[in-house]
Amino acid sequence: MVQVKTIDELEALYYGHNRNLLRKADAPVTTSTTGVFNAIFGAYAWAQLNLEANAFGILPKYPWDKSGFRVITAKPTLNTNQGNTTLGGTSEGGTIAETVKPTLQEIDIRPKTAQLPFSASEVMEWLATHSKDDIWGGLGSLRLYMAVQHKEFLNRMLLADVEAEAAGASGANTGTKDFETLDRIISSDAEEDATGGSQAGYYDPWAANATVDRDSGTDFDCTVESASGTIGTNGVLTDDTLRTFLRKIRIAAGKDPNVFLGSHEVYSEIQGLYMPSVRIPNPYGEALVQIDVNGIQTFKGTGVGIHVDSIYGIPFIPSKDAPSNASDSAEIGRLFALDTSDAEGYGYPRIGISIAIPTEYYEATRRSPAYPFVNNAFVEKGVFRTMGETVCRHFKSQGKIRDIKL
DSSP: OOOOOSHHHHHHHHHSSOGGGGOOOOOOOOTTSTTTOOOOOOSOOOOOSOOOOHHHHHSOEEEOOOSEEEEEEEOOOOOOTTSOOTTOOOOTTOOOOOOOOOEEEEEEOOOEEEEEEEEEEHHHHHHHHHSOSOOOOSHHHHHHHHHHHHHHHHHHHHTOOSHHHHHTOSSOOOOOSSOOOHHHHSOOHHHHHHHSOSSSOTTOTTTTTOOOOOSSOOTTOOEEEETTSSTTSOEEOOHHHHHHHHHHHHHHHSSOOSEEEEOHHHHHHHHHHSOTTOSSOOOEEEEEEEEETTEEEEOOSSSOSEEEEEETTEEEEEOTTOOOOTTOTTEEEEEEEEOOSOTTOSSSOSEEEEEEEEEEEEEEOTTSTTTTTTTTSSEEEEEEEEEEEEEESOGGGOEEEEEEEO
């Protein structure tokens, strides 16, 4: 029988150890101990922002070789002075009709420069490249982020809203320094009448150099529909609106558009239109497409491309920057139908971005000649630059549905 005479002997019997062995004072080193731990973040910064640039991505890019083009705005009209019909029908042995010609117009477009500059002090750049300090903000770090930001800025140019700009204007539209927005290119005389404000030219693209009149003429009309049936009045998007819209584009352009572009809210609304419970073949599906420097293209080959949603066989690409009327919170955005094809075979897309100088990066650092005088300061600078312009050569094949509400 074990005799227990002390509390230490009792603890040793039941616990298997003597508590005296655990009476040492501990002082462990922890992450909160002053002076022993410093977090290393590394020379990267994960942007907590959506920087997608889908509109810029899907539009084809092609070299700038002409600062303008001619358009035919009206077909020739054959008169009947020689006894022929207006379509050329002639009696046997009849006289040759008087010659006719179509109506032409010249459109001048000039390239624009888009820039995104950034800089770091000489001290910051030296420390970032030579020291073991944990630094973000040297040119190398900034260059990675600004390259993506530059493309996103271009995307926001392409999808700038015109309606709010027109409503708040105090003078006629004289053009913009930004790449022309799709919202202004893809518009109509009826849209200008309804939402163009009290000033002139806010639905006329390239106003600084070209004359594309939507204030008093319909020669350059795109297909513009309202979800409600009345431009400027919001309505719920329906399948009937979509089918009518596509029918009007086919009649005007001779073919379907090849890509839809719209806001995520419009994207969600269209998803809700076509539920699996419908009793008719569902037009909402999936398409396999390629997106590269030439914009969006139909799928070619095997195992190449990405899966995207489609409506009536036309791919739908959502973009966070898709325009809506900033002064009307009920409107959730617009749905653009773009024809980026080269249906005429001229070597130019019907709508795209003409590039004079592709995106280039320049920098002036302490390794550059004439530094620091080139910057007139002890800072090192970089800049991304792109020169070009959004160009549409076939307005009738483009369209949009506006005034969409939930």
